[in-house]
Each structure stands twice: as structure tokens, then as C-alpha cells.
Amino acid sequence: MSAALPPPRTPGRYAVGLVCLGNICRSPTADVVLSGKVAEAGLADRVEVGSCGTGGWHVGEPMDPRAAATLSAAGYDPTRHRGRQYDEAWAARFDVVLAMDAANLADLGGRRADGRVMLFGELDPVAPGSEVPDPYYGGADGFEEVLEMVERTSDAIVDALPGLLEPTASTGDDA
Incomplete structure (x- = not known):
């Protein structure tokens, strides 16, 4: 993972917000997968x-x-999703808010210095800094490409979470 997730606001808990344009393609795919x-x-x-x-x-x-x-074919259950709209409370509620592309990031006010708002693709282990392309006006292959990007990036996020959820390591002798 090229970028790091910011620390949790509440020890032992973590919240990830995912944002795209209409909340019907990319961010709900990432929500279901993650x-x-x-x-x-x-x-x-x-x-x-x-x-x-x-x-x-x-x-x-x-x-x-x-x-x-696309999600169903890959074994995920997409049926519970209902579209929601971003409001500024998300920035305070979530430990990190991940935008799917640069336009979404700009709509959120840009990358924040505290690292709590950034591109989802900054965590992509294969293409760090990439944007998740909007498949809405394309064919099925676009949705499959999004799923592939989301799965590998979600794996990287999940791999990083245990370290963020652990209490601060003690400096005592482990031997």
C-alpha cells in the first residue's frame, strides 16, 4: 500500500467512508466488497x-x-445498498473518507493534510494513486475492472486494519 491509513479517532474502532458521484456504481461496489x-x-x-x-x-x-x-457473479450480496448523499458530517464521522476519482475528491474539498480524505486509489497496491474509473456509461467490462481494483485495494485496507485497531504497543521488554 503506497499511502497509509490515518489513525483511528476512537481506539479499537475504525470507520471507512467511500465516495463516488451518484452512489450507485463504484462506492457501493467498494462498500459491499470491503x-x-x-x-x-x-x-x-x-x-x-x-x-x-x-x-x-x-x-x-x-x-x-x-x-x-457483477458483485453477485463474484459471490457478493449487493441487495442491501441504498444510495446516500455525502454531507460534511462524514468527514468527522469516518476515520478516512476515500474518493473514487479526482473529481469526487475535489467535490469533497480536496485531499486533507491530516490524510483523512484521499483517493481510494492511493491505497491500491498495484496502481498507487490511480482513479477508479466510472463504469456508468460503458459496458460490463468496466464494472469488472472496478471490481478488480476494489478487491485488491480492499485486501490492502483489511491487511492494514489490525495494526490500527491494536492498542499502542508497549515499550516493555517482550523477552
């Missing part, structure tokens, strides 16, 4: 994952059927 991987790692009781969009066009709606079909 939530699943957090649960598989046994961290669901300590890690919160949520997604939203910078625009309000799809508030209350399920995710795009193509995104849902």
Missing part, C-alpha cells in the same frame, strides 16, 4: 464501512443493476 472482507477477517464488530455520493440523484435507490450483477 464490508465482506472486513467480516471475513473477523473485524466487523470494530470496523464500520459506508458509502455515499457527492450528488443526490440516486438517494434511496438500489445500486446500478450492472454493478449489482
Whole structure:
């Protein structure tokens, strides 16, 4: 992972917010995948994952059927998602807010010096700093590309979480 996740605001707990434009393709895909991987790692009781969009066009709606079909085909359950819109409270509620692309990041006010708002792709172990492309106007292959990027980046995030959830290491002698 090229960038590091910021420390938790509450010791032993962590919250990850995921943001795209309409909250029907990329950020809900990342929400479903990351939530699943957090649960598989046994961290669901300590890690919160949520997604939203910078625009309000799809508030209350399920995710795009193509995104849902891609997730279902890969063994994930996309049925619980309903679109939500970002508001400034997210920046204070989540330990990190990850934008899917530079336009989403700009809509959030840009990367914050404290590292709590950044691009999702900054955590991508294969293409650090990349943007998650918006598949909305393309074909099925775009949704598959998004899923691939989201899965590998979610793995990197989950790998980093245990270290963030542990109490500060003591400086005592371990021997």
C-alpha cells in the first residue's frame, strides 16, 4: 500500500467512508466488497464501512443493476445498498473518507493534510494513486475492472486494519 491509513479517532474502532458521484456504481461496489472482507477477517464488530455520493440523484435507490450483477457473479450480496448523499458530517464521522476519482475528491474539498480524505486509489497496491474509473456509461467490462481494483485495494485496507485497531504497543521488554 503506497499511502497509509490515518489513525483511528476512537481506539479499537475504525470507520471507512467511500465516495463516488451518484452512489450507485463504484462506492457501493467498494462498500459491499470491503464490508465482506472486513467480516471475513473477523473485524466487523470494530470496523464500520459506508458509502455515499457527492450528488443526490440516486438517494434511496438500489445500486446500478450492472454493478449489482457483477458483485453477485463474484459471490457478493449487493441487495442491501441504498444510495446516500455525502454531507460534511462524514468527514468527522469516518476515520478516512476515500474518493473514487479526482473529481469526487475535489467535490469533497480536496485531499486533507491530516490524510483523512484521499483517493481510494492511493491505497491500491498495484496502481498507487490511480482513479477508479466510472463504469456508468460503458459496458460490463468496466464494472469488472472496478471490481478488480476494489478487491485488491480492499485486501490492502483489511491487511492494514489490525495494526490500527491494536492498542499502542508497549515499550516493555517482550523477552
